[in-house]
Amino acid sequence: MANNTTHTTEYRVLARVLLVLMFLTFLTISVTSYHLAAFGVTVALLIAGTKGFLVLTYFMHLKYESLLLRILVSMVFVLYAVIILITFIDYAYR
Amino acid sequence: MDQTKQEPYVSYLEHKGKYTGIRSWIFTLDHKRIGLLYMYAIMVLFFVGAIMGLLMRIELLKPGETIMKPQTYNGLFTVHGIIMIFMVVIPGLSVVFGNFFLPILIGAKDVAFPKLNRFSWWVYIAGCILAILSQFLKNGPPDTGWSFYAPYSTTTGTNVIMATFAAFVLGFSSILTGLNFIVTIHQMRAPGMKFMNMPLFSWAIYATAWTQLLATPIVGITLLMLIAERLFGIGFFNPNLGGDPVLFQHLFWIYSHPAVYIMILPALGVITEIIPTFCQKKIYGYKAIAFSSLAIAGVGFLVWGHHMFTSGMSNQARWFFSLLTFLVAVPSAIKVFNWLATMYKGSIDLKPPFLYALSFIFLFTIGGTTGLLLGSVATNVQVHDTAFVVAHFHYIIFGGMGFAFFGAIHYWLPKMYGRMYNFKRATIAWAIIFVGFNLLYFPQFILGIEGVPRRYFDYLPQFQPLEVISSVGGFILITGLIMMVYNLVQGARKGEIAPANPWHGSTLEWQIPSPPSLENFDEAPVVKSNPYDYE
Ligand code: HEM
Numbered sequence: 001m002a003n004n005t006t007h008t009t010e011y012r013v014l015a016r017v018l019l020v021l022m023f024l025t026f027l028t029i030s031v032t033s034y035h036l037a038a039f040g041v042t043v044a045l046l047i048a049g050t051k052g053f054l055v056l057t058y059f060m061h062l063k064y065e066s067l068l069l070r071i072l073v074s075m076v077f078v079l080y081a082v083i084i085l086i087t088f089i090d091y092a093y094r
Numbered sequence: 095m096d097q098t099k100q101e102p103y104v105s106y107l108e109h110k111g112k113y114t115g116i117r118s119w120i121f122t123l124d125h126k127r128i129g130l131l132y133m134y135a136i137m138v139l140f141f142v143g144a145i146m147g148l149l150m151r152i153e154l155l156k157p158g159e160t161i162m163k164p165q166t167y168n169g170l171f172t173v174h175g176i177i178m179i180f181m182v183v184i185p186g187l188s189v190v191f192g193n194f195f196l197p198i199l200i201g202a203k204d205v206a207f208p209k210l211n212r213f214s215w216w217v218y219i220a221g222c223i224l225a226i227l228s229q230f231l232k233n234g235p236p237d238t239g240w241s242f243y244a245p246y247s248t249t250t251g252t253n254v255i256m257a258t259f260a261a262f263v264l265g266f267s268s269i270l271t272g273l274n275f276i277v278t279i280h281q282m283r284a285p286g287m288k289f290m291n292m293p294l295f296s297w298a299i300y301a302t303a304w305t306q307l308l309a310t311p312i313v314g315i316t317l318l319m320l321i322a323e324r325l326f327g328i329g330f331f332n333p334n335l336g337g338d339p340v341l342f343q344h345l346f347w348i349y350s351h352p353a354v355y356i357m358i359l360p361a362l363g364v365i366t367e368i369i370p371t372f373c374q375k376k377i378y379g380y381k382a383i384a385f386s387s388l389a390i391a392g393v394g395f396l397v398w399g400h401h402m403f404t405s406g407m408s409n410q411a412r413w414f415f416s417l418l419t420f421l422v423a424v425p426s427a428i429k430v431f432n433w434l435a436t437m438y439k440g441s442i443d444l445k446p447p448f449l450y451a452l453s454f455i456f457l458f459t460i461g462g463t464t465g466l467l468l469g470s471v472a473t474n475v476q477v478h479d480t481a482f483v484v485a486h487f488h489y490i491i492f493g494g495m496g497f498a499f500f501g502a503i504h505y506w507l508p509k510m511y512g513r514m515y516n517f518k519r520a521t522i523a524w525a526i527i528f529v530g531f532n533l534l535y536f537p538q539f540i541l542g543i544e545g546v547p548r549r550y551f552d553y554l555p556q557f558q559p560l561e562v563i564s565s566v567g568g569f570i571l572i573t574g575l576i577m578m579v580y581n582l583v584q585g586a587r588k589g590e591i592a593p594a595n596p597w598h599g600s601t602l603e604w605q606i607p608s609p610p611s612l613e614n615f616d617e618a619p620v621v622k623s624n625p626y627d628y629e
């Protein structure tokens with residue numbers, strides 16, 4: 001495996017990301033006490049999405065990877081978004 | 095390649111590593127040995143599944159009870175389906191020939207993660223054992239069909255949990271293999287092996303690997319949801335608990351339609367290797383074939399609803415899925431036209447691998463066009479859940495993927511074992527298989543259009559003639575299969591020593607000795623051009 005340049009992230013950055021993640025977890029739990037009805041799911045998904053983004057970017061080093069790799073990973077999310085959207089062509093009109 | 099070496103040549107089969115005997119196989123890290131291990135397991139499972147199919151065909155020789163009770167039949171078609179789909183064809187070509195030949199084709203000495211590869215193989219075997227256990231535990235084999243449709247699968251008393259868990263484990267193996275192949279293709283190519291210089295089989299494996307990686311987690315989650323519903327009464331799917339059974343179908347087919355591309359893409363790739371070799375001609379439309387693999391994999395993700403036209407989906411969704419299903423036929427047809435154009439004015443050599451490739455095109459085309467019939471909503475309503483569907487998918491999976499698998503063995507066996515099989519026997523076996531196959535499945539198109547439902551152990555008396563023809567075809571088919579395997583085993587063990595390049599192929603695997611050495615290449619090959627350079 002040839003061209004693997006390794007990048008070491010500063011501990012300080014990682015620690016900060018960890019704090020943000022913990023805060024977001026706390027937020028996920030606390031928003032359940034407000035009754036947001038259908039928006040509850042949206043809010044939970046948004047928070048979870050942000051957390052996933054942070055983990056991928058910092059903990060999984062995507063920030064320091066090649067553009068190709070970043071495009072490939074984002075395509076995956078586009079694909080899942082499209083699949084969910086299509087499923088709703090059924091649910092929205094049924 | 096290099097005949098002036100000092101030390102005697104040692105092939106991967108004779109290589110002495112840390113372990114000896116059976117342990118040198120179970121603990122091997124060599125992608126070629128792992129490929130063979132998968133092949134042996136798959137052949138055994140294939141015959142177990144085929145015998146179950148034959149038992150069903152015996153039951154259907156006459157109306158009413160012939161040799162088994164209805165519940166036995168339900169178990170048989172379920173287990174037959176689970177074995178054939180999850181253990182034979184989904185891993186199929188990609189784990190056997192992908193493992194063995196992908197690294198060689200791109201000039202690498204192994205896959206990117208050999209230990210992960212070995213682990214995938216162990217997980218695969220664990221999954222197979224679990225699935226086989228589910229047949230013998232006390233509640234009886236699952237009777238849901240291989241698709242595990244809810245809500246029935248949430249309530250039946252049979253061993254559904256064990257069977258779905260087995261499918262979950264098998265899926266894990268598939269994900270890891272896909273990941274391994276993607277990284278292999280990105281990182282391990284020999285100097286000069288640009289993406290556009292890769293043999294087309296590698297392109298097919300690449301597209302397949304992405305599908306494995308992205309689609310399989312969905313079925314994993316779905317099966318876990320089903321297990322959770324059964325164990326804890328969480329209402330995902332059962333309407334009595336507030337769930338939605340159509341949701342199960344969505345989730346299941348979001349995986350299982352791409353899964354048919356996991357099966358068929360490597361098959362298309364193998365055919366694309368065989369055809370230029372036996373026509374001694376440059377492949378026509380290299381780029382079109384490479385990108386059509388990606389297009390099939392991509393659009394294949396968006397058509398799953400064509401399995402659910404009659405399940406109470408919204409009309410808008412039916413319209414959408416029908417349209418996209420027609421679109422996905424385009425890249426498949428591109429490949430067929432490219433193959434035909436390659437053959438045109440080639441110096442065609444009707445050796446056994448090429449016979450399998452030709453019959454593949456024939457059967458795949460029948461399977462594909464009947465698929466369009468199923469993809470159009472109006473005709474689907476007529477033939478849904480009838481024997482027509484059974485005929486259609488056997489033409490695609492067995493006539494397509496199965497024949498490509500047999501073609502691939504006949505093509506690559508001299509490279510894998512360094513020996514050759516008997517051509518005459520191979521040709522006769524091929525002819526028997528081809529006739530038996532069509533006799534077995536073609537009548538089921540007619541039966542289906544006449545309204546005979548699938549997954550029934552019984553039928554009305556007026557359908558008996560066609561049912562009998564179909565069953566007779568089954569016996570002819572299995573005779574040919576036994577003959578083919580016998581011939582291959584004989585060839586691999588005692589056949590004549592094969593030259594390094596018996597078919598005058600142009601891709602990298604033919605430039606190294608047969609069987610290959612442990613590290614495939616003495617020194618990393620340098621590639622300068624497109625692989626299909628015939629004069
Ligand atoms: C000798 C070979 C084979 C025979 C005789 C055979 C026969 C049959 C029969 C009789 C059925 C049940 C039809 C029904 O009542 O609905 C069936 C179902 C099925 N077969 Fe085969 N088959 C063979 C090979 C294969 C292969 C190679 C595959 C896949 C690669 C396959 C995949 C399936 C699947 C997925 C089902 C549906 C199971 C279900 O309904 O849940 N079969 N086959």
Ligand SMILES: [Cu+2]
Binds near residue numbers: 350
């Ligand atoms: Cu489909």
